[in-house]
Structures are given as C-alpha cells and as structure tokens.
Amino acid sequence: DVKVTQSSRYLVxxxxxxxxxxCVQDMDHENMFWYRQDPGLGLRLIYFSYDVKMKEKGDIxxxxxxxxxKKERFSLxxxxxxxxxxxxxxxxxSFPGELFFGEGSRLTVL
Amino acid sequence: TQxxxxxxxxxSIQEGENLTVYCNSSSVFSSLQWYRQEPGExxxxxxxxxxxxxxxxxxxxxxxxxxxxxDSSLHITAAQPGxxxxxxxAGGGGTASKLxxxxxxxxxxxx
Numbered sequence: 001d002v003k004v005t006q007s008s009r010y011l012v013x014x015x016x017x018x019x020x021x022x023c024v025q026d027m028d029h030e031n032m033f034w035y036r037q038d039p040g041l042g043l044r045l046i047y048f049s050y051d052v053k054m055k056e057k058g059d060i061x062x063x064x065x066x067x068x069x070k071k072e073r074f075s076l077x078x079x080x081x082x083x084x085x086x087x088x089x090x091x092x093x094s095f096p097g098e099l100f101f102g103e104g105s106r107l108t109v110l
Numbered sequence: 111t112q113x114x115x116x117x118x119x120x121x122s123i124q125e126g127e128n129l130t131v132y133c134n135s136s137s138v139f140s141s142l143q144w145y146r147q148e149p150g151e152x153x154x155x156x157x158x159x160x161x162x163x164x165x166x167x168x169x170x171x172x173x174x175x176x177x178x179x180x181d182s183s184l185h186i187t188a189a190q191p192g193x194x195x196x197x198x199x200a201g202g203g204g205t206a207s208k209l210x211x212x213x214x215x216x217x218x219x220x221x
Contacts, residue, residue, distance in 0.1 A: 004152070035211075040119060042198060043153075043211035058208070090152055099145075099200075099209065101152025 003027075006091050006102035013109050019078040021105050023091030031094040032074035034058075034066060036087045037104070043090065049074055081109045113137075114201055114212035122218045123189055131184045131197055131215045139201030142175050142182045143209065147196040189219045 007022035025032065031050050035043040035058075045058030047066040055066050063085060067075045074093075078085055086109045092099040114135045123129055133142070141160045145153035157166050159175035159182065166173045170193075172185040182199055196216050202209040 040213055042114070042116075042213045043200075045208065048208065092152070097158055098143075098155045099153070101154070103150065103152055 004091055004093055004100050004102040006089075006105045008105050009103065011105060011107045013081050013107065015082060015109060017081050017109075019081050019107065019109075021076040021078075021089055021091070021107070023074045023076070023102055024072050025074075025093040025100070026072065027093065027095070027100070028071065029093035029095055029100075030071070032068065033092045033094070033099070034064075034074065034076045035090045035092065036060065037090055038087055046076065046089075078107075081107075083109050085109050114199055114210055116197075116199060116212040116215045118215060119213065120216050120218075122220070125190055125219055125221050126188050127219075129186050129189060129217070131186075131217070133182045133184075133199035133212050135180050135201060137201070138179050139210075140179070141202060142179070143200045143202075144173055144182070144184055145198045145200060147198065149195075153196075153198055186217075189217075191219050191221060193217060194219050 033048040034046045049068040091102045147153040199212040200209040
C-alpha cells in the first residue's frame, strides 16, 4: 500500500514562529503536493513539486515556501506564522490518475 | 482560477434514504474525480470519470460526468452509516496534477 506520512498530526504555534511541516512518501512518486483544507472551501493547492528541487506555486502560495531535497520528502515552511494560517494541511503524492493523501496536520497559530 | 461548487454543503439523512450530491463549474475539465474523507484521515479516491456523459457505479454509489464535462453528480442509494464523511469532487487533467477541488459536501447518515 502507498503510504504518505505527515510528521505531526497536531501543532500549536505562536504568531511569528517558523513552522516546518514534513511529508514523506514511500512509493517513489515524482509529484508531491501541499494543500490547505478549510470548512466550506474544500482543498486549496499551496505548492506542488514534480521532481527533486523543482517546485511550482499553487493557488495560495503567499506566506508559504517548500523544500524538496529528496524525492520522498516534501516540506512546507511557514516563515512567520500568522493566525490566518490556522488550518488543516494535507500532503499528497500522485501516481497518474490518483492522489494519495497523508492523514493531515492540524496547525493552530495563537 | 477554476472553481467547483458542490451542493448541498451539509446533508444529514437516515439510513436507507437516497441522496444526490452535485458538483458544478463554469469550466470544462478533462476528467472529474470524487474523493471521500473520513474524520481524521486524508481523502481517498472513489472514482475517475473522463468522458462526457459517462456513468460509473461503485456498489451503491453512482457517478455521472455531465455531457459538457462541466459538472458531475454522485448518487447514493440506501445510504448506510459507513457512508458518513466528506465528499469532494476534483477536476483536472488525467495525471492528477494540479487538481481543482470542490467546496465539499459533508454527509452524515444516522441509524
């Protein structure tokens, strides 16, 4: 089975802190994604990567950056967390035709 | 930015009832996927439809892609508590790159 693992299920951070969300997949997928999920808004794409060290902005990249140094790992970085970044963050990798998601990281910024 | 609107946003029904969830857009998509997300989990793919007018069945779930490939529907027959979850439609290309997700329909089925 494909497994996408997100390092933290729940995080509580303070405004201005730097936040790292880690994601690892075990199926050698080339494409990886970070989404943000908010009630009534569905999933919105923050960034995606189609190869090591390659990244592209999604629909809502402001306030976020990403890093992909190894094929299996895709990290989401909040340089200076703000309260409006309180949300559920979902990582995914893709095999043609299907996205495989992690369990999500619920971030609360106080 | 392409938008996908789902309706209804919330649905609470009793076991055995039928229901339909709609996914609408003003944009044309080359494919349309439906995912289900259970509490505490990530979304899981249910089906992909790629041809206008296509109908696919998955046990008690029937999925249809609109003729113009701008809309889709999910019909559940005789809903069961195990169908409870968040249903998400997603439109995009066949490689699942940069999918556009719908706003979601939260379904609760009670005994």
